[in-house]
Amino acid sequence: MSDTVVASAPAEGALETRGIEPVPDNERHGRPMQLFWVWFAANIGILALPLGATLVAFQKLAFWQAVIVALVGSVGSFAIVGVVSIAGRRGGAPGLTLSRAVFGVRGNAGPTVVSLISRLGWETVNTTTAAFALLSLCAILFGTRSEAKATPVLTIACILVFVAFTVVVSGMGHRVLVAVQRWATWVFGALNIVVGITLVTRVDWHAVGSAAPAPVGAMIAGIGTIAAGTGIGWANASADMSRYQSPKVRAGALVASAAAGAGIPLVLLISLGSLLAAGDPSLASADDPVAAIRAMLPAWMAVPYLIAAFGGLLLSNHLSVYSAGLTTLTLGVRIPRVYAVLVDVVVTTAGSIYFMLVAGNFYGPFIAFISMLAVPITAWVGVFVTDMLRRTRYDSAALMDMGRGGRYWYLGGVRWQALISWAVAIVVGYQFTTAGTSSDHWFSGVFADSWLGKNGLGWVITFILAAGLYAAFGGIRRKAAGEVEDVSSSPSEVRA
Template sequence: MATTSTETGVAARAAGAMETRGIEPVPAAERAGRPGQLFWVWFAANISILGLPLGATLVAVQGLTVWQAVLVAAVGSVGSFAIVGAVSIAGRRGGAPGLTLSRAVFGARGNIGPTAVSLISRLGWETVNTTTAAFALLSLATILFGTSPTAKQHPVLTVVCIVVFELCTVAVSGLGHAVLVAVQRWATWVFGALNLLVGGFLVATISWSSVAAAHPAPVGAMIAGVGVIAAGTGIGWANASADIARYQAPSVRAGSLVLSAAAGAGIPLVLLISLGSMLAAGDPSLAAAGDPVAAIRAMLPGWMAVPYLLAAFGGLLLSNHLSVYSAGLTTLTLGIRVRRVYAVVLDVVVTFVGSIYFILVADGFYTPFIAFISLLAVPITAWVGVFTCDMLRRRTYDPDALMDTGRSSGYWYRGGVRPSAVVAWAVAIVVGYLFTTAGPSDGAWFTGPLADTWFGHNGLGWVVTFVIAAGGYAALGGTRVGSAAAARR
């Protein structure tokens, strides 16, 4: 995963300039990225404390033992990010963002649906990041100024905390790819070290007797846990993976891209999710904490509060950098005609409003968070199924056709829609939701009519979705190579 001194020098020089390119494909001559860069990008994006409540959910909600949770964390996070790495191969091939490349699969107009879902996903995750980071800053204010950590008692201070986080996000995401790659790499060392320090003290609070006394859950519960972790980690990033890989050199091996994503994200996620499961073995309340930042801080000695809160803030910021950068590109793909940097600002404004709602209006935070990732995992997985199936035959993308959304586009197909892709995607979503339960079992937001079947009970609705999407696309002729008429199916 190492980079050469030449590559480092190029990145350093590029980091001083704002990226002016929007969603248009990057010329092959300007693509010099290496997989090692992506390793650090994915590592940085996954060292946030959100992994701790995910791990706590495995023990407190799924009923797993710690050792089962560690295995589930490894399979769910590494496996789902291997899929992320596989989708990023398209970015190396076409040099464009993932949802822009998706026009070649779904058609210039048919791609609107998947793009809108992707944008909602990115905005949702950014709202989660911003909300959690605001909690961290509120706790820091409690230490420095003696204010109450309860957000609703200090609405003005809460808004200030949100603004600070959003400004730090725009400062990197707005400048673009080169700055993002450089910051993610070096900030990983700083905030990664802080996370290791905090993690060491959290380990000292683990109730090992509770860990040892737990009884193993059935295999079905582990399978369901894999679904929870996959939906909460890699699946949510799959439609953004090509956005950062579009600067990879054409000579980069596909396997290296898969490995960089699986290892880069898998290492921090397995550690954090495992730690969260260990903490929940002695204190299950962590899984349902309205303010997870404060709940974890309460487990630490007082003098560790500041390093912990800085680590929490930094990890969430690194995740948000990548998410906002991708959301800006997705906004442009949706057809909003602004410069990339303004698209970033527009997305940040939306998440600002959402964060105010979750902190100052809503009564809970992580219950809607789990329901949110469960609902969006289905249409995103359907897109992944169709898109990856298409990648089996497609090695190149027409750069002019990708940017032409009119009738003259080579990807216009039938009225701007490619029926084989859109139909397979839509059918897979409907079928997937039949097996899906979103939210806690005692008050689910949505329960599909087949949620009590073996697939539904074990959280495998997303697997069914993938199979239906990929299989349906192939059955409708989506992977055939041949005549133009075949390509229009």
């Protein structure tokens, strides 16, 4: 029995008709520079500014420390994204589809659900923040009120406008998405540069220069926060884009395209956020981050800033919604890919309406969200990357075969070595995790007050434990018990 929802139609033309089935080698012509622009575009949104502000407001870092933390946290975490994207080049399929080979066609359900929740969560954050930007823009142009709860009809309309722009690109698919991300980066990137230069003129340089450095432990905790809020959240989506990369592309080029593509804008924006917070730490806890940043700008800069904010969030959402559609199909929803995109945006629209019109706080749930999801996603990365040490290619037919007796059926549809390693790492990782802000804890593990927990290293422990357990259970043996070996006989492929 196979996944009948996905047809074998080629991804030719503007509309991508392919679902999650592996892309044939003769249709894979992508180059790493394409992924550079994809990752660059996805990370020029304004959410990086309040994320950088948390380093100063909550971690009490000096500016130079915040820059180091931004560099290590964002570039390092997106290097992991690049490593996972190597699997997409090897197998030509989305990341969670390839994950069937690791966890089994049934055991993969857990990681797939977590990935889908992650994508839907980030889309809700993007949509909510973009709607705030549109509300502010309407207030300037038409004199309406900018408070969401004061104008519920206009708020919902702003949400729907952002969702419509998202669906137009994400629904069309890979070819359109890659083209839009590249060219839109120049437009919105230029606007961001203008806004950034203006914001720099508002920095309280005396406060920046007089700030005392924080302990090394605070920097370590900051790296964890930045990694969880940037690259870790994208790791399980990276192969979704790299599946169209040419099989001849070198692994190192894929890692570099992700690390540099995302790292350049993130380091600049996170560092700018930390500069701004030195004089005004309220940015880190603002219910409406768009309005908080706008208040720091001169009146004439408001419209360009809001357009840049909207555009940056839109570029991030394009990629997230596209990935969520593929993840939905991997979960077994039997609809065409474009309809899966529509299902996902309906969910995020409802979530955005809740956060803007019902919930009283925005960034409390946001910080809790990235903290909680960083653990299971990192556990998946630990298992998946460890598996990549021995598995240099994937069986295309077996990835789509959900029936008994398939190569990836294993024992009852589950590869227990992977699933147990993943689950145990999650349970242990959460014991070192605190979710939420310092004033609003949603969850606190048993060892959250330990040195490791206080320094935000729960996700690191999770990765090491997941990878170590999987290796100990035989996950990196050249041939696992009861499994047909999935390795290439090509020396160059093994080296890559």
